[in-house]
Amino acid sequence: MRNIYTLVFIVCWCFGGQIYAQNITIKQQVIRGYVVDRTTENGIKGAFVELLNHSPRITAISDENGAFNLEGIPVGRQRIRVEYQGYYETIQEELVVSGKQTVVTILMDEEAESFITIEADRSTIKDKGRFRNEKMETIDEMNPISARAFNVEEVSKYVGGFNDPARMITNFPGMFNIDDSQNFIVSRGNSPYGMQWMIEGVPVENPHHFATMGNTGGIFPLINTNLLDNSDFVNGALAAQYANVYSGVFDVNLRKGNNTQHEFQLQLSSFGFDVMAEGPFKKGGASYVVGARTGIFDLIQLAGIDIGTNAAPHYYDLNFKVEIPTKKMGKFSFFGIGGLSDVALLNEGIDTSDIFSEQGVDLYINANFGLLGVKHQKFLDKQTYIKTTLSYLLEDYRSQRDTIYPDSIVPYFSVKNFRQRIGLSSVLNKKITPKFTFRTGIHAYLHFISIWDRWLQRDETHSRANDIQLLASGFFQARYKFSPRFVITLGVQGMYWTLNKNSWAIEPRVALNWYIAARHKLSLGYGWHSKIQSFTMSFFVQKQSDGSYDESNRELGATRSHHLVLSYDAYLAKYWGLRANIYALYNTNIPVLKTPSSISLANHGAFSLYPELVGWESTGEGFGYGAELSIEKFFSQGYYGVLSGAYQRALYKGSDQIWRSSAFDVQYIANIVVGKEFKIGKKKRNVLYTDVRFNVHGGLPYTPIDLEASRAAGEEVLLMDQAYSERLGIYKRLDLRLGARFNHRKKRISHHIYIEILNVANFKNDLQVKYNPSTEMIERAKQFGFLPNLYYQLRF
Numbered sequence: 001m002r003n004i005y006t007l008v009f010i011v012c013w014c015f016g017g018q019i020y021a022q023n024i025t026i027k028q029q030v031i032r033g034y035v036v037d038r039t040t041e042n043g044i045k046g047a048f049v050e051l052l053n054h055s056p057r058i059t060a061i062s063d064e065n066g067a068f069n070l071e072g073i074p075v076g077r078q079r080i081r082v083e084y085q086g087y088y089e090t091i092q093e094e095l096v097v098s099g100k101q102t103v104v105t106i107l108m109d110e111e112a113e114s115f116i117t118i119e120a121d122r123s124t125i126k127d128k129g130r131f132r133n134e135k136m137e138t139i140d141e142m143n144p145i146s147a148r149a150f151n152v153e154e155v156s157k158y159v160g161g162f163n164d165p166a167r168m169i170t171n172f173p174g175m176f177n178i179d180d181s182q183n184f185i186v187s188r189g190n191s192p193y194g195m196q197w198m199i200e201g202v203p204v205e206n207p208h209h210f211a212t213m214g215n216t217g218g219i220f221p222l223i224n225t226n227l228l229d230n231s232d233f234v235n236g237a238l239a240a241q242y243a244n245v246y247s248g249v250f251d252v253n254l255r256k257g258n259n260t261q262h263e264f265q266l267q268l269s270s271f272g273f274d275v276m277a278e279g280p281f282k283k284g285g286a287s288y289v290v291g292a293r294t295g296i297f298d299l300i301q302l303a304g305i306d307i308g309t310n311a312a313p314h315y316y317d318l319n320f321k322v323e324i325p326t327k328k329m330g331k332f333s334f335f336g337i338g339g340l341s342d343v344a345l346l347n348e349g350i351d352t353s354d355i356f357s358e359q360g361v362d363l364y365i366n367a368n369f370g371l372l373g374v375k376h377q378k379f380l381d382k383q384t385y386i387k388t389t390l391s392y393l394l395e396d397y398r399s400q401r402d403t404i405y406p407d408s409i410v411p412y413f414s415v416k417n418f419r420q421r422i423g424l425s426s427v428l429n430k431k432i433t434p435k436f437t438f439r440t441g442i443h444a445y446l447h448f449i450s451i452w453d454r455w456l457q458r459d460e461t462h463s464r465a466n467d468i469q470l471l472a473s474g475f476f477q478a479r480y481k482f483s484p485r486f487v488i489t490l491g492v493q494g495m496y497w498t499l500n501k502n503s504w505a506i507e508p509r510v511a512l513n514w515y516i517a518a519r520h521k522l523s524l525g526y527g528w529h530s531k532i533q534s535f536t537m538s539f540f541v542q543k544q545s546d547g548s549y550d551e552s553n554r555e556l557g558a559t560r561s562h563h564l565v566l567s568y569d570a571y572l573a574k575y576w577g578l579r580a581n582i583y584a585l586y587n588t589n590i591p592v593l594k595t596p597s598s599i600s601l602a603n604h605g606a607f608s609l610y611p612e613l614v615g616w617e618s619t620g621e622g623f624g625y626g627a628e629l630s631i632e633k634f635f636s637q638g639y640y641g642v643l644s645g646a647y648q649r650a651l652y653k654g655s656d657q658i659w660r661s662s663a664f665d666v667q668y669i670a671n672i673v674v675g676k677e678f679k680i681g682k683k684k685r686n687v688l689y690t691d692v693r694f695n696v697h698g699g700l701p702y703t704p705i706d707l708e709a710s711r712a713a714g715e716e717v718l719l720m721d722q723a724y725s726e727r728l729g730i731y732k733r734l735d736l737r738l739g740a741r742f743n744h745r746k747k748r749i750s751h752h753i754y755i756e757i758l759n760v761a762n763f764k765n766d767l768q769v770k771y772n773p774s775t776e777m778i779e780r781a782k783q784f785g786f787l788p789n790l791y792y793q794l795r796f
Helices: 002-019 152-157 165-169 297-302 707-713
Strands: 029-037 048-051 058-061 067-073 076-083 090-096 102-108 116-119 124-127 147-150 175-177 185-187 195-199 202-204 231-234 248-252 263-269 272-282 286-295 314-325 331-345 361-381 384-403 412-431 436-455 460-483 486-497 504-517 520-531 559-573 576-593 616-636 639-653 659-661 668-680 686-697 731-743 750-758 766-772 777-782 787-795
Touching (some): 058 067, 090 102, 165 231
Parallel strands (some): 029 102
Antiparallel strands (some): 048 058, 231 248, 272 286, 314 331, 504 520, 576 616
């Protein structure tokens, strides 16, 4: 394996060097981009842009489109300050490398009232009102509470995240992942199913390889982080623009390509290889960016590296975005993500250490996914725009289960989940005055669903659907600034799912922001949210004694959730920020069994399995509360850090009317992430760095196993009257990364290489407790052990 990496490294180095073998001296780079009003998304003309901490001064003035260009920028981390009369001053940090031109969009917020004085002799503008820190703000101002912005650098910077936005979020309070091998994200004790992904404004339930209907996570993300633009994650009192979600939203934006020069990237890690290209293709600012990846697990296993399973997953994906601005017709964007994946999970003997295999079963999975979209944005005037998006989504999941031990498990089972969806949405945004902005929109998604899951030998159907259903929603929300210190956001969301008469909702949302001092903000938010049941649940059927099928699951309505959040944000010092939240959640209309039982879908997402049952009613409840705190040191003086902690409780009540801990009631979560960079070389162009992350949370609750009953039945029997009364061991993980970035002295080439070691202390964390019918014993499956990941990136 070492020889493979060495060969690829040499080939990439030589390839990049040949492309730019001409005499080009690139001692310094360019930072260019656009200064944009955060509310209207329109360019700001005449903004003053300056590179900080550099002599001589490097400055620029934005043109009529908000475009600016700073030349002669040294490589490394740089800070840009932007000022404009009537707007809050903004400071933004960017990483500059020799192999890629830095193109940025800088968002600015307009003052409700003028507190501006101009010093004509310096040609700068000073803000006399409250202080704003871009690191503490969201990308979309309509996300005023319990939200956090993230970008491609943060996703790749935090160690242990596999370059995955979902795993990156677990560094922040109240968030954790129940399974190292997958990214089922639990937010404040809610089921992972309550999550929603938005890609360029289009809702996507599960953008992952090997994705199954009814889940929101997976092993490998389909979203290529190299195409990620600044985005928001929101997990409480959601804005009115979000429908069909009650836990949290990943509102992901894809970046546009460089529209002035072509750039390329090659990347290799222990898990895959990917290539990326971007550049202009038409005069007038049109651009493209495209990235393709493939897994290399066959090679990893040939090298003798343990990845926790004997299976060798194969996956391929493609991400792209094409942007075409026009003078009169507005801006057009074409975007898409797609992936192919397959795996054979073969039970080669009894091995409880295999994290994917099932006792006595050979499982073959093929999963394909595709999303295509066309977005049109038209500015009706400087203060008004309308965005219209047409999208097409395809999901095709097929699996076949064969058995090695026919006496203990059903001999043969086949699954076919196929869905096509056509979507149309339109959103109007208008800033009436600097104080008052409103946004309204409608969304319609037509689903063509084909589900056919059967026990072939029994000739018995498990799930079935051949439906055409519509999910429609609409919203209105307004933001009003009573003063520069007090802002209110009000909204209402309406949703209707045509499958049954119980899946509709009209939901209020409200948030108050009070800037109590120049560096302090207090926020209070409330939201009522709903999400329809997953297709896996809705279309499950059960054969009756007379040969007919019970299809009552189709009548299950949406699960509903009330959120109440109190937040405090403080900008403690020049590079320090504090966030604190106190929250309470009350979930209703959760499916539970009609007969008294502890079973509830409040616990769905623990290892991705639904109870294969009918006879539900939407009378279950859930309750959660907690407190969260994070202190963040933004990158400066060569280091950064995040310290976060949360105390949280997650309870539920089944049809037996007993309140219990839910499957996600870990009670406490703590994280610490620190990183340090060391500049090296005569010109300090290159960097060595290290990152360390330590994560701990309380053990997940689980339902104990009745050992004697399991032995008598030959399969696992749970003590359901004691549901989630026992806990796995405390989860602990320490991750380490050592890396380097090298910027070529004369050519447009940069190299990035690191080794990341997950669970470097090799903690033996519990994954779940299972009954092994072969040994007739209760055994504990474990999470990942010591797992290295070597990574190399070439940009040119």
